[in-house]
Amino acid sequence: MTQPFSLLLSFPHNPSRGSQKKAKAEKKEKKDPGVLTYDAPTRPGEKKDVTGPMPDAYSPQYVEAAWYPWWESQGFFKPEYGRVSERNPEGLFMMCIPPPNVTGSLHLGHALTNAIQDALTRWHRMRGETTLWNPGCDHAGIATQVVVEKKLWRERGQTRHDVGREAFVREVWKWKNEKGDRIYHQLKKLGSSMDWDRACFTMDPKLSYAVQEAFVRLHEEGVIYRSKRLVNWSCTLHSAISDIEVDKKELPGRTLLPVPGYKDKVEFGVLVSFAYKLEDSDEEVVVATTRVETMLGDTAVAVHPQDPRYQVPHVLHPFTGRRLPIVCDDFVDMGFGTGTGMGPKAGAGPRGAVGIEEPPWSSPMQGMKRFEARGAVLEALKHKGLFKEVKDNPMVVPVCSRSKDVVEPLLKPQWYVRCEGLARGAADAVRRGDLRILPHFHCKTWFQWMDNIRDWCISRQLWWGHRIPAYFVTVDDSSDTDGRYWVSGRSEEEAKDKAAKAFGVTPDKISLRQDEDVLDTWFSSGLFPFSIFGWPNASEDLQVFYPGTLLETGHDILFFWVARMVMLGLKLTGRLPFREVYLHAVVRDAHGRKMSKSLGNVIDPLDVISGITLEGLHAQLLESNLEPAEVERARQGQKSDYPAGIPECGTDALRFALCAYTTQGRDINLDVNRILGYRHFCNKLWNATKFAIRALGPGFKSPLAALGQWGHPIDRWILSRLSLAVELSDAALRAYDFPAATTAAYGFWLYELCDVYLECLKPVLAEGAAPAVAAARCTLYTCLDAGLRLLAPFMPFVSEELFQRLPRRAPHAPPSICVTPYPSTQQFCWRDGGLEGSVEFVLGIVRAVRSLRADYNLTRTRANCGYQTPPPPPPR
Numbered sequence: 001m002t003q004p005f006s007l008l009l010s011f012p013h014n015p016s017r018g019s020q021k022k023a024k025a026e027k028k029e030k031k032d033p034g035v036l037t038y039d040a041p042t043r044p045g046e047k048k049d050v051t052g053p054m055p056d057a058y059s060p061q062y063v064e065a066a067w068y069p070w071w072e073s074q075g076f077f078k079p080e081y082g083r084v085s086e087r088n089p090e091g092l093f094m095m096c097i098p099p100p101n102v103t104g105s106l107h108l109g110h111a112l113t114n115a116i117q118d119a120l121t122r123w124h125r126m127r128g129e130t131t132l133w134n135p136g137c138d139h140a141g142i143a144t145q146v147v148v149e150k151k152l153w154r155e156r157g158q159t160r161h162d163v164g165r166e167a168f169v170r171e172v173w174k175w176k177n178e179k180g181d182r183i184y185h186q187l188k189k190l191g192s193s194m195d196w197d198r199a200c201f202t203m204d205p206k207l208s209y210a211v212q213e214a215f216v217r218l219h220e221e222g223v224i225y226r227s228k229r230l231v232n233w234s235c236t237l238h239s240a241i242s243d244i245e246v247d248k249k250e251l252p253g254r255t256l257l258p259v260p261g262y263k264d265k266v267e268f269g270v271l272v273s274f275a276y277k278l279e280d281s282d283e284e285v286v287v288a289t290t291r292v293e294t295m296l297g298d299t300a301v302a303v304h305p306q307d308p309r310y311q312v313p314h315v316l317h318p319f320t321g322r323r324l325p326i327v328c329d330d331f332v333d334m335g336f337g338t339g340t341g342m343g344p345k346a347g348a349g350p351r352g353a354v355g356i357e358e359p360p361w362s363s364p365m366q367g368m369k370r371f372e373a374r375g376a377v378l379e380a381l382k383h384k385g386l387f388k389e390v391k392d393n394p395m396v397v398p399v400c401s402r403s404k405d406v407v408e409p410l411l412k413p414q415w416y417v418r419c420e421g422l423a424r425g426a427a428d429a430v431r432r433g434d435l436r437i438l439p440h441f442h443c444k445t446w447f448q449w450m451d452n453i454r455d456w457c458i459s460r461q462l463w464w465g466h467r468i469p470a471y472f473v474t475v476d477d478s479s480d481t482d483g484r485y486w487v488s489g490r491s492e493e494e495a496k497d498k499a500a501k502a503f504g505v506t507p508d509k510i511s512l513r514q515d516e517d518v519l520d521t522w523f524s525s526g527l528f529p530f531s532i533f534g535w536p537n538a539s540e541d542l543q544v545f546y547p548g549t550l551l552e553t554g555h556d557i558l559f560f561w562v563a564r565m566v567m568l569g570l571k572l573t574g575r576l577p578f579r580e581v582y583l584h585a586v587v588r589d590a591h592g593r594k595m596s597k598s599l600g601n602v603i604d605p606l607d608v609i610s611g612i613t614l615e616g617l618h619a620q621l622l623e624s625n626l627e628p629a630e631v632e633r634a635r636q637g638q639k640s641d642y643p644a645g646i647p648e649c650g651t652d653a654l655r656f657a658l659c660a661y662t663t664q665g666r667d668i669n670l671d672v673n674r675i676l677g678y679r680h681f682c683n684k685l686w687n688a689t690k691f692a693i694r695a696l697g698p699g700f701k702s703p704l705a706a707l708g709q710w711g712h713p714i715d716r717w718i719l720s721r722l723s724l725a726v727e728l729s730d731a732a733l734r735a736y737d738f739p740a741a742t743t744a745a746y747g748f749w750l751y752e753l754c755d756v757y758l759e760c761l762k763p764v765l766a767e768g769a770a771p772a773v774a775a776a777r778c779t780l781y782t783c784l785d786a787g788l789r790l791l792a793p794f795m796p797f798v799s800e801e802l803f804q805r806l807p808r809r810a811p812h813a814p815p816s817i818c819v820t821p822y823p824s825t826q827q828f829c830w831r832d833g834g835l836e837g838s839v840e841f842v843l844g845i846v847r848a849v850r851s852l853r854a855d856y857n858l859t860r861t862r863a864n865c866g867y868q869t870p871p872p873p874p875p876r
Contacts (some may be wrong), residue, residue, distance in 0.1 A: 060651070092130045116584055142462065202521075214523075217572065224418070231411075233408045237400065240410075240414055251395055462518045469489060487502065492512055529578065722830070725747070761776055
């Protein structure tokens with residue numbers, strides 16, 4: 001232990017001096033951040049020129065310029081890159097992107113998803129596997145239609161009904177072609193290494209054909225059927241929505257809620273009691289309801305058969321004069337409210353207006369908006385002396401997750417997917433272990449949904465989307481009662497032939513009318529893992545890349561998307577769409593709050609990458625759809641959280657921070673200051689590499705032979721620590737433990753390579769013997785080369801920039817760090833636990849001495865440092 005002990009005790013590493021140097025460097029960087037840009041005349045796709053001297057400090061703008069177009073032009077992101085022979089499925093990694101909405105712009109949820117997925121993709125690619133990360137974009141039926149409708153109204157004062165269906169769809173395609181690629185450009189800004197030549201849009205002809213084929217097959221098998229049922233109706237969207245698109249808002253009692261389309265908030269959480277009079281009598285029956293406006297459509301009053309209070313034949317409706325019979329039903333709870341229930345004939349219609357379906361019945365509130373009618377009915381009941389009381393009533397209000405409108409139950413014929421059998425197969429796949437869901441605790445949610453699934457309503461009353469390939473058949477006189485008069489077809493001709501055979505007539509006797517509705521967007525998204533490869537048609541890509549390896553996404557769409565991909569994949573292809581599902585957590589702000597525009601805490605990752613002033617953040621609020629009061633609240637939130645705006649951090653720092661805080665099973669409370677800390681880490685990498693390049697000198701050639709068995713103990717120590725970092729990183733990425741992987745690389749660079757080894761190296765390079773200098777340089781090069789490769793999946797830009805500035809170890813080395821082998825435990829096998837223990841012991845002594853020197857304000861002395869053991873002390 002003599003050698004490392006004598007070496008480390010003689011460090012020229014004064015803690016106060018080191019802190020001062022670090023503080024000066026960071027102060028310099030903060031004073032002049034990001035002013036350096038890469039201005040060389042690089043043509044698109046041309047390799048960046050790194051032959052010049054390195055700038056003094058790290059600049060994200062300078063480092064991140066020009067690399068992405070070069071990566072693309074070289075085909076590094078293609079699975080075929082570097083593989084002349086036939087692709088080998090045994091060494092294959094395939095993952096498809098959760099297709100973002102075509103209307104979308106990046107938020108931190110996108111940034112987290114893509115940071116994780118790109119890290120995994122780059123890691124698999126560097127391991128030499130055939131790697132495909134397939135991009136794509138979702139047509140986002142509701143969101144896109146709303147955007148274009150608002151644009152149409154703003155620019156022309158027209159609704160979609162004014163222009164007609166065909167013209168409106170053309171307007172949507174025009175908008176998509178002008179604006180729809182924006183999300184792709186933003187993803188490239190994040191460094192996402194996708195094969196963009198394989199990008200798919202869910203309304204592309206190839207994917208539309210797959211949607212049509214899937215619907216027809218499932219309809220012919222009876223898995224898809226038509227039925228008239230109560231649906232969840234959004235009056236704002238004018239469309240049905242599925243059960244899982246309805247949020248259940250629990251109210252403790254009287255609560256005022258904002259509702260789209262209403263200036264004032266609407267009262268919920270109360271029970272209103274009023275009376276129905278008996279005909280030609282002063283007697284009355286008191287009923288109670290949470291939605292008093294629906295009494296306009298009452299057709300009966302229900303009571304429990306054993307309730308002695310209501311033994312009358314019928315009552316009169318106060319507004320229509322209609323006789324309402326008293327009916328007995330065990331379903332009525334005698335202990336709730338007044339012990340009566342109402343049977344509505346019609347409440348709110350599709351556009352949220354109240355009305356009575358059949359003449360001659362009508363009311364003064366006919367056609368009023370539903371919640372305006374609520375107040376009008378209440379006042380009219382008071383005027384007629386029929387109002388009794390209003391009292392608090394804890395209740396659950398159904399709210400549309402997309403429009404935030406209060407959902408109405410509406411009786412309507414729709415198309416459904418029969419899910420019980422599909423869900424059983426998906427649940428069994430997880431139980432057998434054929435499909436792994438990580439973290440494992442999400443399996444409980446999976447089984448709860450699959451074992452208690454309800455049929456899926458796939459009809460949407462929109463114009464933008466995949467129009468349902470089903471046709472209503474007219475032969476003679478028919479009525480749409482049970483679906484017998486509906487046929488599906490890949491074309492109108494095919495549907496007509498089907499109908500003719502079913503009815504035993506010639507096709508010319510058949511008239512068809514295609515369903516006006518479109519399919520739920522999640523239906524086409526559920527086919528995405530195989531529709532992107534041309535299913536149902538055979539193709540080489542379908543054979544090679546389906547099933548995929550992994551599906552990585554947020555846990556919030558486990559049922560919306562993941563479950564439906566599994567169910568439809570098993571049903572239509574007979575195979576699971578992927579073998580593993582990794583679900584990441586939700587990104588929250590530094591205070592643990594959910595991101596909300598009204599709070600002003602929604603962070604655009606591009607603002608973190610490039611930086612933005614507080615005034616710039618305020619200006620973004622003015623472009624939003626927030627109410628004035630919410631804008632002011634958001635301004636105050638921004639002023640509190642970002643008083644000086646958001647500093648420029650760069651893509652690498654943002655990605656590294658997101659992965660570093662992705663702890664399994666916990667949401668991420670992300671503080672922008674943490675991201676800034678990783679920008680400082682990038683500056684540390686920059687300065688360390690700059691020092692190393694000077695230390696290596698011009699014309700440096702590293703020997704190809706393995707290191708680790710020669711050189712000074714401190715050389716062997718840093719190689720041992722490098723081997724540990726490689727081991728930890730590889731194991732962490734295999735286990736989807738991203739904090740462990742980032743910590744291993746970060747700790748090696750900062751606390752071992754920079755803080756210890758480089759400090760030991762300086763006097764050796766200045767005064768050491770030639771063999772010691774040569775060994776030190778080879779060791780230094782090995783650490784930099786491998787250390788950058790450890791960082792490359794997380795920090796692709798700065799690792800590429802620094803990697804390109806290092807001399808190459810082999811004459812035919814890979815052209816980019818993207819396709820350079822990831823460090824392996826077989827290659828880096830220089831662990832020496834005994835040596836590490838000795839050095840750690842000495843480092844502990846050094847830390848103790850420094851602490852004592854600081855505590856007692858001892859005078860600093862100059863110590864001799866070298867690779868030679870100091871001479872023994874003179875005899876006493």
